[in-house]
Amino acid sequence: MSNLTSLTISELQSGFRKGDFTPADSVRALEARIQEVDAEVGAYLARDFESALAAAETADVSLPLGGVPVGIKDVINVLGEQCSCGSKILAGYKAPYDATAIKKLREAGAIPFGRLNMDEFAMGSSTENSAYQITRNPWDTTRIPGGSSGGSAAAVAAREAFGTLGSDTGGSIRQPASLCGVIGLKPSYGRVSRYGLVAFASSLDQIGPFARSTRDCAAILNAIAGKDPHDSTSLDLPAEDFTSRMTGDLKGVRLGIPKEYFVDGMDARVRAKVEDAIKTCEGLGAELVEVSLPHTEYAIGVYYIIATAEASANLARFDGVRYGHRAKNPTDLLDHYKRTREEGFGSEVKRRIILGTYVLSSGYYDAYYLRAQKVRTLIRRDFTGAFEKVDALVCPTSPDLAFKIGERVNDPLRMYLADIFTIAANLAGICGISVPCGLVEEQGRQLPVGLQFLGKPLDESRLLGIADAYEQAGAKEVLATIP
């Protein structure tokens, strides 16, 4: 049954409904595929086939995602399952409740399945910051899958999952989707409840889907979107079918090309693929308009002030009293805190906590944090201005192809630059998606390139319509050769 794992979610569902195979068959097929490849890929930190099979046996395939297993990043709480956030400090921690996104997946009939590897507390762009294991890019296992949701992207690319959930604070869904040749959607801020998503930077975090089709991403978003009384930043909006604008063409769509997103220093082959993809969009009927986002150059700097500030506050709760790791035989309370955190957190997390504490400290708050908030407003206004002229923006997702494991671990600044095209969307709260747009040969291997579309806040239906039209015309080569 392992060929079942090549199906998209919508193909899987039509098979369920016709009675060609059952949800239990799909779980068994995933099991076989995971046994076959995950020792090498390393996408899953944990998986429980038995409980997935039990859920599959009673699944109602008439529900919107009835019987569909969905893999979960290890930062989203699923009742009774581990939630380590890729960190030693939460080793052995079991979630006491379902995140709202999980509750909604279950209501739609889906089966939350497995725990996917990630950079510790979602801080990173390569999944190398996981305290547990390396995840390898299925296209070339000497390379990183991107991050921080590297397990979620690699599992979909390696056909070890039909769809997965990740989280995106500065690019952590779109960048790994791009490097793994799959589709990854970051919804607008407020679209999906963050309740039960372990917080990294609360004003930037969003949960979103990965899949091998845009339509599947829309179907998962249909299930998880919506107002939640447990998250005051979730928005109360009329229910929407996010597949409703999939017309297959781009007639009447004005697509903006932000000139600041075609920088010197990006991989020339990536640039060429993205330029070809933009021509394809034009062929589908889009009108291309050059736009400017003049504050782009400040996005990374602003992000590393705001995200670290919020992280330093959010991570204060890991004190060894309430959750996870606890230092042995402390001499006093301060020693308990210090050693618990020293032992439990990895070096990138410590770096962020120190940076964040610094930018919030008295005397520096105005110079760094407050100023960063002001520049964040300017970045948001850049997008508001651009969206007065165009319906969506089109640009690269990542400036580079997947890089080699180990290549950037000692160069945090270079690692931070991996998100140069994705971070501003989080600062502005808009939605974004990465769709594969071609393959580049590198050292005898094919590596995928991602095309990013950015949409107005809460304009996911249109964004997904645009991405779907592009996918039909331009992503087939990549999706058909998925390893």
Ligand code: GLN
């Ligand atoms: N790579 C970025 C960081 O390290 C973004 C991470 C994310 O989106 N969670 O913070």
